[in-house]
Amino acid sequence: MNVLDCIVIGGGPAGLSASLTLGRARRNIALFDDGTNRNRVTQASNGFITRDGIKPQAFKEIARKELENYPSVSFINATVTEIIKENEQFTVKTSTNQEFVSEKILLATGIQEIFSIPSIRKFYGKSLFSCPYCDGWEQQEKQLVVIAEKEEHVLHLTKLIYNWSQDLIVLTNGVQLSIEGQTELQKHNIKIIAEKIKDLIGNDGYLESIEFETGASINRTAGFVAPSYYRPNHFAEKLGCEMDEEGKVITDHVGRTTQKNVYIAGETERSKPSSLMISAAKGNKAAVSVITDLIMERF
Known part of the structure; x- marks a missing residue:
């Protein structure tokens, strides 16, 4: 050989x-x-x-x-x-x-990525992204969602994405941010929803809405997520x-x-x-x- x-x-x-x-x-x-x-x-x-x-x-x-x-x-x-x-x-x-x-x-x-919400995988790469430097330009000025659970990830990712769009809703999937963290985002009119996410709804990889375990929902067609990696x-x-x-x-x-x-x-x-x-x-x-x-x- x-x-x-x-x-x-x-x-x-x-x-x-x-x-x-x-x-x-x-x-x-x-x-x-x-x-x-x-x-x-x-x-x-x-x-x-x-x-x-x-x-x-x-x-x-x-x-x-x-x-x-x-x-x-x-x-x-x-x-x-x-x-x-x-x-x-x-x-x-x-x-x-x-x-x-x-x-x-x-x-x-x-x-490879790990998502705490499995249905994110259906939209990843088409309407949900992890890197604003890679995909922020295409999402500029859109109504975006930020899905992240660790406070450090929430703050870092949201601050970055704010460069491309200021119309942001942050979802923490059941995690309560600190008062300091909440204040930092809210002073820029960024809405924070801490409710647990039930499911993401859409077709062919394109997001339409997000449902919460409380029965409430919001309409968003694109956004950014903070996966874990291995x-x-x-x-x-x-x-x-x-x-x-x-x-x-x-x-x-x-x-x-x-x-x-x-x-x-x-x-x-x-x-x-x-x-x-x-x-x-x-x-x-x-x-x-x-x-x-x-x-x-x-x-």
């Missing part, structure tokens, strides 16, 4: 960017992706220079097409199920019962990468983890969301670290 220079796990902007940089450095790599990228539900990816408003799938297809220019890059459409480290090498196993061996591993599998796998932990007290993977800030030959890029590192551009930049940085280490080790 041929030993690859590096295996990149995750074909989002971080993994694609890393693969491009590795390919241009003539590294023999394999990029694994199973199509579960977080922004797959998004109608348009905004804010990436030269690609503003592009559909996420189109973004991936352009990147994949560019990678075809580099014969040392292979694309594997499969889910990685296990990574085993043996004798300074890594064996990667997939859901399709394939095995690959590599000197280095770059983790770029990203994160890593969809535990590869970093199982490979022995050290984490800080907040669960962030400790790195040297250019992709190297505390485990030799294990690198990380994009949202996987922080377990927090970031833009396409930031994730792509981190993918480039991590790839440069991989290339530099390979060159220095072999020189």
Whole structure:
């Protein structure tokens, strides 16, 4: 079995960017992706220079097409199920019962959302969003709802969104804000509803109204939510990468983890969301670290 220079796990902007940089450095790599990228539900990816408003799938297809220019890059459409480290090498196993061996591993599998109100998922990416920098422009001056439960999230998200629209209703789903928190929002004429949410109503991903357990309801057609996030796998932990007290993977800030030959890029590192551009930049940085280490080790 041929030993690859590096295996990149995750074909989002971080993994694609890393693969491009590795390919241009003539590294023999394999990029694994199973199509579960977080922004797959998004109608348009905004804010990436030269690609503003592009559909996420189109973004991936352009990147994949560019990678075809580099014969040392292979694309594997499969889910990685296990990574085993043996004798300074890594064996990667997939859901399709394939095995690959590599000197280095770059983790770029990203994160996924958790919603405390399951019906949010039906509208997420079409009429409910989490990032005002990504989707605020399209929602400007609309009557918006903000759904968040932790006070710090309520205040932070509401203040951000107020930049695009001042017609806001904040829903805390049963959580009472502090007097200070309430006062801070109410002085800007922002209504706060603390009642428990029963359901979100709409069609084909487009919100129409929100019902409360009390029987009351409000009409809103768009808004922003504050999800929780998690890593969809535990590869970093199982490979022995050290984490800080907040669960962030400790790195040297250019992709190297505390485990030799294990690198990380994009949202996987922080377990927090970031833009396409930031994730792509981190993918480039991590790839440069991989290339530099390979060159220095072999020189």
